[in-house]
Amino acid sequence: MDKGSAPRAHIFNVPLGNDLCDVTAQWILQSAGADPLAISNNLLLLPNNRAIKAMTEAFVRLAAPGMLLPHMVAVGDMQLDEALGPMLDPIDVDSAIWPVIAPFERLMLLAKLVKDQQPGDDPLSPAEALRLARKLAELIDALEVDQVDFSHFVDIKIEADLAGHWQSAYGALLQILPAYQAALTARKLMGPAERRNHLLAALEQRLAHNMGTDPIIAVGITTSAKAVARLLRRVALMPNGQVILPGVDLNLSDARWDDLSPSIDDGSGLWRRHNVEVHPQFHLKHLLELMGIDRSEIDVLPTARAEPEAVAISEIFCLPEHSIDWQQLPTPRKSLPQAKWIEAEDSAQEAKAIAVRIRGALEVAAKRVALITPDRELAVRVAGQLRRWNIDVDDSAGIPLLQTPPGTLVLALVDAIWSRFSASSILAIAKHPLVFAGPQRLDWLDHVRQLDLALRGTASGIGLAAITRRLQTARKPNEALIGWWCGVTALLSPLENADGQPFGDVLATLRDVATALTDGGIWRGASGRELGRNWEDVSASDLSTLGRVDATGLVATFKEIFSGAVVRPPYGGHPRVAIYGLLEARLQQADLLICSGLNEGTWPQIAQPDPWLAPAIRRHLKLPTLDRNIGLSAHDLATALGAQEVLLTRARRDRGGPTVASRFLLRIKALMGEALAVDDQLLAWADALDRPTEKEPFTTRPLPMPSAEQRLVSLSVTDFDQLKSDPYSFYAKRILGLPVLEKVDAEPSFAWRGSLVHDILEKWFTHDDCAVDKLVARADALLAQEASDPLLRTLWQPRIAAGLRWVADETKRLMTEKGRVVAVAEQPGTVHIKGIAVRGRVDRIDRTADGDLVIIDYKTGTPPSTKQVNAGFALQLGLIGYMAQEMAIKGVSGMASNFEYWSLAKKKDVFGHIVVPTSTRPADNKPERGDFVAFAVEQAEIAIGKWILGEAPFTAKLHPEFAFYGDYDQLMRLQEWNGRQAISEEAV
Numbered sequence: 008m009d010k011g012s013a014p015r016a017h018i019f020n021v022p023l024g025n026d027l028c029d030v031t032a033q034w035i036l037q038s039a040g041a042d043p044l045a046i047s048n049n050l051l052l053l054p055n056n057r058a059i060k061a062m063t064e065a066f067v068r069l070a071a072p073g074m075l076l077p078h079m080v081a082v083g084d085m086q087l088d089e090a091l092g093p094m095l096d097p098i099d100v101d102s103a104i105w106p107v108i109a110p111f112e113r114l115m116l117l118a119k120l121v122k123d124q125q126p127g128d129d130p131l132s133p134a135e136a137l138r139l140a141r142k143l144a145e146l147i148d149a150l151e152v153d154q155v156d157f158s159h160f161v162d163i164k165i166e167a168d169l170a171g172h173w174q175s176a177y178g179a180l181l182q183i184l185p186a187y188q189a190a191l192t193a194r195k196l197m198g199p200a201e202r203r204n205h206l207l208a209a210l211e212q213r214l215a216h217n218m219g220t221d222p223i224i225a226v227g228i229t230t231s232a233k234a235v236a237r238l239l240r241r242v243a244l245m246p247n248g249q250v251i252l253p254g255v256d257l258n259l260s261d262a263r264w265d266d267l268s269p270s271i272d273d274g275s276g277l278w279r280r281h282n283v284e285v286h287p288q289f290h291l292k293h294l295l296e297l298m299g300i301d302r303s304e305i306d307v308l309p310t311a312r313a314e315p316e317a318v319a320i321s322e323i324f325c326l327p328e329h330s331i332d333w334q335q336l337p338t339p340r341k342s343l344p345q346a347k348w349i350e351a352e353d354s355a356q357e358a359k360a361i362a363v364r365i366r367g368a369l370e371v372a373a374k375r376v377a378l379i380t381p382d383r384e385l386a387v388r389v390a391g392q393l394r395r396w397n398i399d400v401d402d403s404a405g406i407p408l409l410q411t412p413p414g415t416l417v418l419a420l421v422d423a424i425w426s427r428f429s430a431s432s433i434l435a436i437a438k439h440p441l442v443f444a445g446p447q448r449l450d451w452l453d454h455v456r457q458l459d460l461a462l463r464g465t466a467s468g469i470g471l472a473a474i475t476r477r478l479q480t481a482r483k484p485n486e487a488l489i490g491w492w493c494g495v496t497a498l499l500s501p502l503e504n505a506d507g508q509p510f511g512d513v514l515a516t517l518r519d520v521a522t523a524l525t526d527g528g529i530w531r532g533a534s535g536r537e538l539g540r541n542w543e544d545v546s547a548s549d550l551s552t553l554g555r556v557d558a559t560g561l562v563a564t565f566k567e568i569f570s571g572a573v574v575r576p577p578y579g580g581h582p583r584v585a586i587y588g589l590l591e592a593r594l595q596q597a598d599l600l601i602c603s604g605l606n607e608g609t610w611p612q613i614a615q616p617d618p619w620l621a622p623a624i625r626r627h628l629k630l631p632t633l634d635r636n637i638g639l640s641a642h643d644l645a646t647a648l649g650a651q652e653v654l655l656t657r658a659r660r661d662r663g664g665p666t667v668a669s670r671f672l673l674r675i676k677a678l679m680g681e682a683l684a685v686d687d688q689l690l691a692w693a694d695a696l697d698r699p700t701e702k703e704p705f706t707t708r709p710l711p712m713p714s715a716e717q718r719l720v721s722l723s724v725t726d727f728d729q730l731k732s733d734p735y736s737f738y739a740k741r742i743l744g745l746p747v748l749e750k751v752d753a754e755p756s757f758a759w760r761g762s763l764v765h766d767i768l769e770k771w772f773t774h775d776d777c778a779v780d781k782l783v784a785r786a787d788a789l790l791a792q793e794a795s796d797p798l799l800r801t802l803w804q805p806r807i808a809a810g811l812r813w814v815a816d817e818t819k820r821l822m823t824e825k826g827r828v829v830a831v832a833e834q835p836g837t838v839h840i841k842g843i844a845v846r847g848r849v850d851r852i853d854r855t856a857d858g859d860l861v862i863i864d865y866k867t868g869t870p871p872s873t874k875q876v877n878a879g880f881a882l883q884l885g886l887i888g889y890m891a892q893e894m895a896i897k898g899v900s901g902m903a904s905n906f907e908y909w910s911l912a913k914k915k916d917v918f919g920h921i922v923v924p925t926s927t928r929p930a931d932n933k934p935e936r937g938d939f940v941a942f943a944v945e946q947a948e949i950a951i952g953k954w955i956l957g958e959a960p961f962t963a964k965l966h967p968e969f970a971f972y973g974d975y976d977q978l979m980r981l982q983e984w985n986g987r988q989a990i991s992e993e994a995v
């Protein structure tokens with residue numbers, strides 16, 4: 008057939024700035040005329056199910072109530088034959104189109120093939136096998152979309168300089184791809200892309216032989232799959248067919264259009280250009296080439312309006328070599344008057360500014376607003392900010408299943424298995440909102456709060472039994488809590504044996520435990536049903552590839568299994584506000600479009616390298632490069648820039664640190680310069696949103712003044728240091744009775760190490776009679792029980808054992824050389840100073856050969872400095888000596904003349920040394936060895952007279968140079984007043 012008699016293609020373009028769905032719906036309505044039933048005779052071929060939803064909403068906005076909608080079908084639907092109904096009935100007469108393989112079944116099949124190619128001495132973990140299988144599935148889909156015959160892989164000649172890992176991956180592919188095809192054939196199943204190719208080919212053939220008379224319209228389909236391109240060409244050439252494309256640049260010069268060809272003949276053969284795929288028009292040009300349609304054959308859809316800013320948008324995204332022409336462009340071609348931009352300090356401020364802009368836009372009647380961003384975290388932030396005005400907005404991209412309440416509960420249970428039921432993992436389960444969410448929730452939470460308090464501090468042991476033992480051996484066991492905990496243990500105990508079990512059995516156990524904890528609530532609601540559907544798909548698959556459960560990798564495995572699962576919101580959000588991902592926004596517009604997250608790596612997202620095919624092999628197979636998605640992201644932004652009103656936003660910092668502006672945003676600023684307006688007022692409004700109306704004065708330094716009755720509290724010998732240096736902390740601890748809450752599963756602290764060492768030394772004294780050879784053995788045995796984390800045991804056990812060995816050796820040396828004997832250890836005592844009870848517990852008291860007492864305090868860290876002792880901020884040893892002289896300690900009496908700190912810390916590569924806490928320099932206010940007890944008692948009397956019996960205020964951080972602990976700094980609001988006023992340096 009000559010060119011003159013060739014049928015004209017019916018292909019239309021919707022210029023930038025138009026809502027593709029709205030103008031298409033308007034055109035269909037106009038074409039139907041006065042007959043409302045004629046609309047239902049139209050068949051609309053759309054790219055995906057999201058497009059069907061968008062098109063339906065467009066008809067609802069434009070048509071009168073009661074209209075019959077056209078028949079809409081997604082060409083990407085795996086059940087395309089069922090969706091088209093009679094048009095493809097019977098579709099499988101001439102070709103065997105088998106059912107599609109289930110997604111997870113396919114993933115497991117590929118994971119097995121991947122693991123079979125791994126050397127036996129270096130097996131893949133289940134999580135890594137699933138990750139590689141997912142990447143392999145994407146590669147197979149890309150090959151099938153481009154209809155690359157797998158047999159061609161054998162003919163590829165590996166380049167000699169190709170890296171070894173690429174050669175290894177290529178060799179594995181040569182084995183995996185035939186095995187994959189054979190497995191599908193044996194099961195009489197097809198991969199999703201292959202089945203879609205067959206369905207589209209069958210539809211194209213059916214249309215070739217039976218075009219029918221009803222209109223067939225393909226809308227917004229821009230994929231460059233060969234099967235899709237052939238179908239679109241068939242539709243375009245049909246008398247009753249039309250193809251509508253979005254955003255083809257008909258004004259782009261022929262020279263620039265031709266420059267978008269991926270390969271150019273330079274006279275010596277074809278060479279591939281490396282940057283053209285990042286252009287927003289590349290994928291459209293490639294599609295038209297596959298369709299055999301020239302750009303000159305495209306008409307503008309009659310209901311679409313021309314966009315005057317299209318020229319500027321085209322210049323923004325031109326190829327780099329064409330940007331030299333910007334200097335000669337007239338000003339109108341370098342401006343987007345409808346666009347503004349803001350640069351926030353961080354993503355929190357960015358989200359707040361976006362929410363303020365959306366809230367302001369809703370003041371205009373019927374105005375529609377859409378936020379477009381690939382940053383899911385930013386989308387969640389904006390939705391949260393909008394709720395302050397009771398604006399609920401649907402995020403059409405959905406929420407990852409594992410971030411929904413049912414998903415987080417499953418992850419909490421899996422984390423408990425991995426951590427061997429650590430206290431923090433147990434509390435995460437117990438506090439989850441789905442657990443015991445019925446009428447018994449309040450009683451349940453009462454017990455959970457008690458459990459939280461009981462499990463504070465460093466863990467001792469692992470497993471549920473360790474928590475039971477911890478509750479039973481508490482200083483004051485709570486029998487009601489223990490009884491409740493036994494019931495919790497019964498619910499969770501089936502998971503304790505998960506390590507080493509078949510994965511399918513663990514999956515079933517997790518299901519049963521989650522059901523019992525929530526009374527089935529985990530499977531309810533949209534997210535619960537999605538979790539149940541995915542769970543059934545996984546359970547129904549052959550899980551033997553995952554082998555037996557290894558607790559250390561279980562969390563990663565579960566995240567890989569459910570990584571693609573998304574829960575999309577049901578209808579019910581604000582009718583004029585929407586949040587779109589890039590895919591969801593391709594067919595939709597709004598009066599105000601906010602394009603956010605314009606940072607490099609977010610928009611555009613940087614494609615992850617393909618672990619299976621080297622770039623050279625991808626070029627040989629003519630597969631899309633990793634830059635193709637950058638071009639699609641550019642087209643998405645170009646489409647958005649054509650809206651009536653546009654706001655571009657980015658943040659200089661996000662949760663990961665400083666960010667780099669998107670290449671797209673930099674190009675817009677480079678072209679437009681000062682013409683791109685900055686919406687500074689919006690950031691000011693956002694900052695003012697949470698700013699108090701009246702500026703509060705700075706908090707003053709706390710000076711609490713309790714009553715005389717409240718001051719009368721007993722003291723410990725260690726309290727005086729805190730009372731004198733930071734009276735406020737003493738006030739909070741002893742008078743208000745506010746205990747310091749340790750973290751759950753806290754790492755071993757100095758206090759933990761000190762308590763452990765004291766426990767060991769006490770048992771060494773009482774049970775072993777200070778036998779040198781028994782101390783280290785006792786320490787090793789106790790550490791094995793106390794340190795639940797092997798890493799902590801590895802770090803601390805050698806250090807503590809070395810220090811204790813020094814204690815044993817030093818004790819033996821003093822016995823043999825000085826005649827010293829251990830008199831008492833870990834004994835309590837109480838004396839009265841100025842009528843106030845002062846209690847203490849001595850670490851150890853030795854008796855010298857001449858009968859004097861040596862007061863010893865063990866330190867796992869650094870002992871008090873001489874300056875601290877001389878200033879009267881380390882009174883413990885002196886007051887213990889006073890107790891001994893007053894016979895307040897059972898089993899000891901005499902004159903306390905020597906005082907020693909035995910530090911187990913490392914000093915000059917040696918563990919253990921003795922520090923004598925008295926000054927060697929005479930001075931009026933620096934005690935010598937003989938009057939150390941008198942000095943300590945004098946300092947204690949002054950402190951008691953001033954704060955306990957007197958009326959002095961309990962000043963915060965009175966002597967900060969000696970206030971070494973910050974347990975109550977937040978309570979005293981230290982950061983709000985410290986440094987804003989002079990700190991009193993009054994003498995005590």
